[in-house]
Amino acid sequence: MQQQFDLIIIGGGSAAFAAAIRANDLQLSTLMVNSGLPLGGTCVNVGCVPSKFLIRAAESVHHTMHSSFDGVQAKGANVNFKQIIQQKQALVAEMQTRKYLDLLPDLQHLTVLEGRAAFVDMNTITVNGETYKGIKIAIATGSTTDIPPIEGLSDVAFLTSDTLFDLEEQPDSLIIVGGGYIGLEIAQLYNRLGTKVTVVVRDRILKVETEDITDELTKHLRAEGVEIKTGATIQRVWQEGSAVKAELVSNGQSQTIKASHLVIATGRKANTENLDLEKTGVKTGIKGHVLVNEYLETNVPNIYAIGDVNNLPQFVYTAAYEGTTAIGNAFQGSNHKVDYNVLPWVVFTDPQVAGVGLDEREATERGIPHESTIMPLTEVPRSIAALDTRGFIKLIRNPETDQLLGARIVAPEGSELTMELSLAIKYGITVKELASALHPYLTLAEGVKLAAMSFTKDVKKMSCCAG
Known part of the structure; x- marks a missing residue:
């Protein structure tokens, strides 16, 4: 295999593919190195696509059970949970193929390599024992669930958004730790499908928003039957038979709650731990996110960071935008600044x-x-x-x-x-x-x-x- 490239992209998700497509248009020799999730990354495999499919499935069930119209009698739905998950899996496979794998034959200047990349220096990486050099390098390794230091957690088979959606047997009940957008979407959809859900959050849900927003959403989720425990902290968790139990402290009072499954949804951390970034001098910030400027450059001139791995807003549409923008800045001198002041x-x-x-x-x-x-x-x-x-x-x-x-x-x-x-x-x-x-x-x-x-x-x- 060729050992020298114009561009090396570490990662295989939305940001990486957008960068690869732009690089191919510029006829740049490009190496994409992917590990962890299959090509397509978080969004298509375990994030946006499966979660929105399940949200819509749960919404359809909800509508069959509730009607505000006097002349419409809601009689409920027969839910085959396993079949829903299998249809989700088929959709994910189809989308991954159509939007990612099927693009590869047309990217003539792209080489894809499976394996974990680690830096040797600012222009060099190793993969599977081989060394590769790039004039420019784009880090696009994404993010994963940030696991909190809860006593006993390592001894419990907990789930995250990466693993929950593959369960073909419907959970009887869930304890969801975290009140951000991932935790809340999971809570409502599983509640609507018939799972008993308890959300535990240290402060209030969506705490980055003002209280009128969070109070309104809390009211409606609780009205549907989602139990939300605000101002609460889980001190420890343990397995007891088929149940997971948790010691919960709220307002100085301790109680034990239990569920069939425990889901951790306490925010995201960047996938930078195994990159050996210290060998490049690239600076990282909170939760390992790579620090970039408005041109998507790190503090090392030839290294860029795009998508969820950097310190900018984490959405699939910003990731793709950053992939395209970074390559234009790196190889065409575009000097295009990312501006998220009006980001919806x-x-x-x-x-x-x-x-x-x-x-x-x-x-x-x-x-x-x-x-x-x-x-x-x-x-x-x-x-x-x-x-x-x-x-x-x-x-x-x-x-x-x-x-x-x-x-x-x-x-x-x-x-x-x-x-x-x-x-x-x-x-x-x-x-x-x-x-x-x-x-x-x-x-x-x-x-x-x-x-x-x-x-x-x-x-x-x-x-x-x-x-």
């Missing part, structure tokens, strides 16, 4: 939690004048007609300029509103212009118009479609 994001619970731009706390930290308005879905015609008024739309603006600073949404399918708001922030569309724009009646998007209007008007005193 989603938590795929139901109702969804979505956002873009700044919230009130972030605006305060930056010293930006701001005010906010909240439009409850009880005032949005689409939601009223659907008999589903869970949640709200919150807009944050600068009152001195009328510029939109950010938005936070808790709503069924609320993520569909984020692109309008993202573009409004990016291109300086004022809140007044949002309020005057024609939005179709009986769409959720009309809620954005109503929220914008509510800065200056009482929408409760307006007729339908009034502007």
